[in-house]
Amino acid sequence: MNSPDIAPSARMRGYVRADRRKGVRNYLVVAYLVECAHHVARKIAAPFEDEGVQLIGFPGCYPSDYAERVMAAMATHPNVGAALLVSLGCEEFHRAKLKSAVEASGRPVALLTIQQAGGTAGAIEEGRAWVKEQLPRLRAAPTAPLTFADLVVGLKCGGSDGLSGVTINPAVGRAVDWLIDEGATVMFEETCELVGCETHMARRARTPELAEALRDAVLKADAYHRDLGHGSFGGGNIKHGLSTLEEKSLGAYAKSGSRPIDGLLKPGVLPPRPGLYLMDTVNDGPVRFGIPNINDTQTIVEMVASGCQLIVFTTGAGSVVGQAIAPVVKGVSNTRVFERMEGDMDVNGGTIADGVESVEDVGRRIVAAIEKTAAGLPTKSEALGHQEFVLSYKTYEPLGPACLPG
Amino acid sequence: MVPARATMVILDPADNVGVALADIGVGEAGRSLDGRAVEALEPIPQAHKIALVDIAAGAEIVRFGVPVGVAKAPIAKGRLAHVHNVASRVLNNDEDNYE
Numbered sequence: 031m032n033s034p035d036i037a038p039s040a041r042m043r044g045y046v047r048a049d050r051r052k053g054v055r056n057y058l059v060v061a062y063l064v065e066c067a068h069h070v071a072r073k074i075a076a077p078f079e080d081e082g083v084q085l086i087g088f089p090g091c092y093p094s095d096y097a098e099r100v101m102a103a104m105a106t107h108p109n110v111g112a113a114l115l116v117s118l119g120c121e122e123f124h125r126a127k128l129k130s131a132v133e134a135s136g137r138p139v140a141l142l143t144i145q146q147a148g149g150t151a152g153a154i155e156e157g158r159a160w161v162k163e164q165l166p167r168l169r170a171a172p173t174a175p176l177t178f179a180d181l182v183v184g185l186k187c188g189g190s191d192g193l194s195g196v197t198i199n200p201a202v203g204r205a206v207d208w209l210i211d212e213g214a215t216v217m218f219e220e221t222c223e224l225v226g227c228e229t230h231m232a233r234r235a236r237t238p239e240l241a242e243a244l245r246d247a248v249l250k251a252d253a254y255h256r257d258l259g260h261g262s263f264g265g266g267n268i269k270h271g272l273s274t275l276e277e278k279s280l281g282a283y284a285k286s287g288s289r290p291i292d293g294l295l296k297p298g299v300l301p302p303r304p305g306l307y308l309m310d311t312v313n314d315g316p317v318r319f320g321i322p323n324i325n326d327t328q329t330i331v332e333m334v335a336s337g338c339q340l341i342v343f344t345t346g347a348g349s350v351v352g353q354a355i356a357p358v359v360k361g362v363s364n365t366r367v368f369e370r371m372e373g374d375m376d377v378n379g380g381t382i383a384d385g386v387e388s389v390e391d392v393g394r395r396i397v398a399a400i401e402k403t404a405a406g407l408p409t410k411s412e413a414l415g416h417q418e419f420v421l422s423y424k425t426y427e428p429l430g431p432a433c434l435p436g
Numbered sequence: 437m438v439p440a441r442a443t444m445v446i447l448d449p450a451d452n453v454g455v456a457l458a459d460i461g462v463g464e465a466g467r468s469l470d471g472r473a474v475e476a477l478e479p480i481p482q483a484h485k486i487a488l489v490d491i492a493a494g495a496e497i498v499r500f501g502v503p504v505g506v507a508k509a510p511i512a513k514g515r516l517a518h519v520h521n522v523a524s525r526v527l528n529n530d531e532d533n534y535e
Contacts, residue, residue, distance in 0.1 A: 194485030271483035
């Protein structure tokens, strides 16, 4: 893509962390470690919701390596500057381990245990006092210039329609090619929505071993959903013109652009170097704990756990979601939904179907939207206060040796 | 004379369906940028697929040069190709619902 009209990236600024990663936001996260602590955590965060205090958490009481890995990745994410952990006190989450991990990252952290803080009222008071004490320092934190090579961008689609694969997703693909050429790191996801694309995808792999791993990841997703009896297709997809999972997959795959694929990730694994990665979003092993990703937000959370500082999300039916830690840039496939929901949409790709703009034009606007977001300007969903977050039980084996070729 | 706006896209020459770029009414032509035209025998809403040729039952539905399903019944040229006459070869959810 020739992009002379994209402004120099000097305007993008970020927060440099001890591990050299850079954040585009400096959030304080309030994290509940079991559903029983959710209410207290929400009450602590509520007065500060427009001041960069974000609510995340894991509802389960039973232990989960996966959930603990994701929560640790969230609390030490480059967009996070401090973390308040809210525990009931008797859940099985390894809270001391999480606290140590945040401390080791150089971030201020506090562990608030409701059962020891005088119950609900005492815990809310103590939590709010800690947040209040932290905010001035977070606000005053210095920033440094960012380039596109500092960015880790996640791609997601939700509520796709029959035009997603014609307009906005190919435009995202052009933007991704451009970002990769600038040295950025990009990941795409939803192996269960790439069924039918595995052969083409394998041809783009850096090594033959990675090609095999990419193919296996899609076949695993296909087999898992077959056993489960329900795949990632239906409802709104059908209403908006998509007839089969294969057709939806084809459209979703267009987001990944045309560059070689450098690796296969699992949630919480950081990309070792810039390039294009596929996120494996489906459990390893037999069907366990049910549907792998219960909604769009869980997949986004998994990419954020692997270091994405921002997400590009495309929709046809009109999704409104944001994310608690990574700003979401929203693109829409058709002008009808754009006009109906303009307040939620950052980029209209419907102009391609209308014959007004080219895929290239919209791709450029997506890059410009990413640049603005990394410069600190709020996306539509951020400005509206969206901060979706969800985490459920899953099981993963460690990554195989072929997944991240050296 | 200004050519009429394209109202459908044919993503690959091998495709047997076009994708409606705008709502196409009964009797109106789905018109592609390269000048192909197919008269719609029923309403084809935006983002839905119109059969470009007569498609036999059991034949593949090809979009962007890729098979994306199989015709469950014959689909006449100009008809809507969708879940009522197209099945997935991978996965069909029995309990799908939408309102």
